[in-house]
Structure formats: structure tokens, C-alpha cells
Amino acid sequence: MDSKFTKPKGFGEILDHTFSLCKNRFKGFFMIFIIFMGPVYLLQAIVQMATGASFFRETGTGGQWYEQILSNLNNSSSFDSSNIGADIGLIVVGLLSALLFPIAEAAILFAVNHIRKEEQYTVRSVIKQAFRRFWPILGSSILFGLIFLGIFLIPIVIAGVTGGILAAAAHPIIGILVGILLFIPLAIGGGLLITRWSFYFGSVVLDKVSPGFSRSWRLSKKRTWALLGLYIVFYLIVSIISFAVELTFGALLGDSVLLGLISNLASLFTTMIFSVGYAIMYLDLKTRNDADDLKELIEDYHSI
Numbered sequence: 001m002d003s004k005f006t007k008p009k010g011f012g013e014i015l016d017h018t019f020s021l022c023k024n025r026f027k028g029f030f031m032i033f034i035i036f037m038g039p040v041y042l043l044q045a046i047v048q049m050a051t052g053a054s055f056f057r058e059t060g061t062g063g064q065w066y067e068q069i070l071s072n073l074n075n076s077s078s079f080d081s082s083n084i085g086a087d088i089g090l091i092v093v094g095l096l097s098a099l100l101f102p103i104a105e106a107a108i109l110f111a112v113n114h115i116r117k118e119e120q121y122t123v124r125s126v127i128k129q130a131f132r133r134f135w136p137i138l139g140s141s142i143l144f145g146l147i148f149l150g151i152f153l154i155p156i157v158i159a160g161v162t163g164g165i166l167a168a169a170a171h172p173i174i175g176i177l178v179g180i181l182l183f184i185p186l187a188i189g190g191g192l193l194i195t196r197w198s199f200y201f202g203s204v205v206l207d208k209v210s211p212g213f214s215r216s217w218r219l220s221k222k223r224t225w226a227l228l229g230l231y232i233v234f235y236l237i238v239s240i241i242s243f244a245v246e247l248t249f250g251a252l253l254g255d256s257v258l259l260g261l262i263s264n265l266a267s268l269f270t271t272m273i274f275s276v277g278y279a280i281m282y283l284d285l286k287t288r289n290d291a292d293d294l295k296e297l298i299e300d301y302h303s304i
Contacts (some may be wrong), residue, residue, distance in 0.1 A: 001113060002016055002116050002117075004120055005116040005283055005284075005287065007287070008284060008286070008287055008288045009280075009284050011226055014230060014277070014280055014281060014284060015233065015277070016278055017232070017280050018273065018276050018277040019273075019277055021112070021115070021280070022272065022273055022276050023117070023128060026249065027110070028111065028123055029108060029111065029272050029275075029276060030105050030268065030269070031123050032107045032108060032111070032123055032126070032127065032278065033104050033153050033271060033272055033273075034268065035104075035123070035127065035266040036100045036101070036103060036104040036107075036127070036153055036161070037097065037100060037101070037104065037264070039114075040096045040097055040100065040264075041093075041260075041261060041264040044090065044093045044260065045095060045097075045257050045260065045261055047090070047093070048257045049257055050163065053255075053256065053257050054254075054256050054257065055256060055257045055258055056253065056256055056258055060296055067085040085170075097099075099138070101271070102137050102138070102141055102201070103130045103131060103134060103137065104130070104199075104271075104275070105126075105201070105271075105275045106128070106129075106130035106137060106205045106279070107123075107126040107130040107207060108126075108272070108275040108276060108279055108284070109201075109202060109205045109275070109278075109279045110126040110129045110130060110205070110206070111123075111126045111207055112276060112279035112280065113279070113283065113285065114126070116283055127152055128241065129154075130205070133205050133303055135206060136204050136208075136210040136211075137201070137204055137205065139210065139211065139230060140200055140201070140204045140210055140211040140212055142199065143166055144198075144200055144201075144213075146213075147194075147197060147213075148194055151190040151194060152187070152190050153195055154186070154190070155181070155182070155183050155186030155187050155189075158182060158183075158186060160179060162178060162179060162182055164179075184228035189245050190230060191228055192224050192225075195220060195224050195227050195228045195282040196216065196217050196220045196224055196230075197216050198216065198220075199212075199215075199216035199219055199229075199281075199282050199285060200212035200213050200215070200216045200277075200283075201282075202216075202278070202279070202283075203216055203219075203297050206282070218280075218289065218291050219285040219286065219288075220285060221289075221294075223285065223288070227281060230277065230281060234273070234274050234277050237270070237273065237286055238270040238271075238273070238274060241266060241269070241270050242263070242266060242267065242270060243260060249262050250262070261279060
């Protein structure tokens, strides 16, 4: 077993291991996402060009580049009945992405697990392994999505109703403040619950436990705050990279098909980082709770 996986990791060690693994295995990891999502993003570009979008540069009216970009944003927010074909194409692309992204992330999980065990693997082999778990992944992910939606709708409804009642009975400012004060702790509680259940995916993929919520709850015990902090850090990294790409290339390319392709490639890169980080987090939880390293030592002893 790879020595980096044999002992529990701290917050910084997980981040460091994530970035070093992304750097050392970049070609294979990124290739997995290109194989799954490359054709989808190519389809999206074809649909955009077929409905009149410019490939290289499409800017709105205005003197300066930022005025042109703001003009594009204003124009894109208006409904255009002649662009229904493009909207349908985007819906199809969104559905395909929702189906294929989890399989790509499962392939990353298998790849990182092979690295942990110091086993040889190919991109093709981990993709095959991921497809064998397609239906359990799909069913569990739908359930998790419904749980996620319910948990984060509840704070919004409670804060909104309470704030609305107080705003009508007392003062609008008081209603807004109370709504915010209610929403923050409810949202934090919802985030902690989602974190406890979020490792269902690793359970479904690697341990073949479906839907995996009870196992995720057990694995994440006593590590919830640290795991939530890691999720926040990864979210900030993804957001900063995406914002930087949009801002830099948006100034040069405007609202064009090429900008969309570049943004999608950046999205694949950030998703790769998150997927590797998730895999390391899950395997770290397994090491803490399942004593996988001890089991393998016993197996090695019996095989001698």
C-alpha cells in the first residue's frame, strides 16, 4: 500500500496530497473527464453555432470591452422565441452531463484506490469499473439530490415565513434581520447534515453499498466540521479559478462559443481537483474507521 494512505491525515495534509496527486497523475485523470465530457461539450458548441452564435468573438454594442460584455449579459437575459432550439440543446447537454459526470468521478475514485493499493491500472479499466456501478450510482444520486433539495429548502422556507410574519406585524427591517439570523444557523446545520451523508458516493462505488447513507454517516462521525471545511476550501478554489477564466477570456472573446469551450475545460479541471480531493477524503475516512491497513497486513501475513 502507498505509504501516503496508511495513516490518517489532517486538514492540510489532505489538501497537499490532493494537489500533488493531481500534478503527478494529471494526464490520466484529465483524460477521464475528456473522454466523458468532451463529446458533450462539442455537441453544445455545435448547437450554439447552429443557432447563430459566433465561434471566435461575439460582443454587444458599447465603446469599451466591459460595456460590450455588459451589453451581452443584458441581451442574453431576454427571452428570444427564435432561440428555443439552443435552449433545448442546452437542456439535453445538461441531462447528459448529469448522467456522465458521476461516472467520471467514479472512475477517478477507482483510479485513486488503485494508486492507494499500488496497483497498475489504465484509463480504460477504471472507466469499465465505473460503468459497472452505473445504476446504483444513478439511484443513490437521485435520492441524495432530493435530500439535498429538502434540507436547503427548509431553512429558506422557515426564514422566509418567519421574516415575512415579523415584517408584516412589526417592521420590514426587523423581519429581514430575524430571517437572516434564522437562516444562518439552519444553513450551517443543513451543511453539516449534507456532509455526513455526502460520502454515500464512495460507499456505492468502492464498497458496493447502496444507497450508502448509513455507512457515510458512520464514516464521517467526529470529522464533520473538518470535512465541511474541506468542502468549503475546494468550493472556493473552484470558484476562484472559474471566475478568473471567465473574467480573463470574457474580456477577449466576448459571449462566444470559444469562451464556452474554454470555460468548460476549466470546469473539467476544477471538477478533477474536487473529485481527487473527495477520493482522498473518503479513503482517509476508511483508514480511520475500517483499519484497512491492518486488514491488508493480516492478509499479507497469511499469504507468506
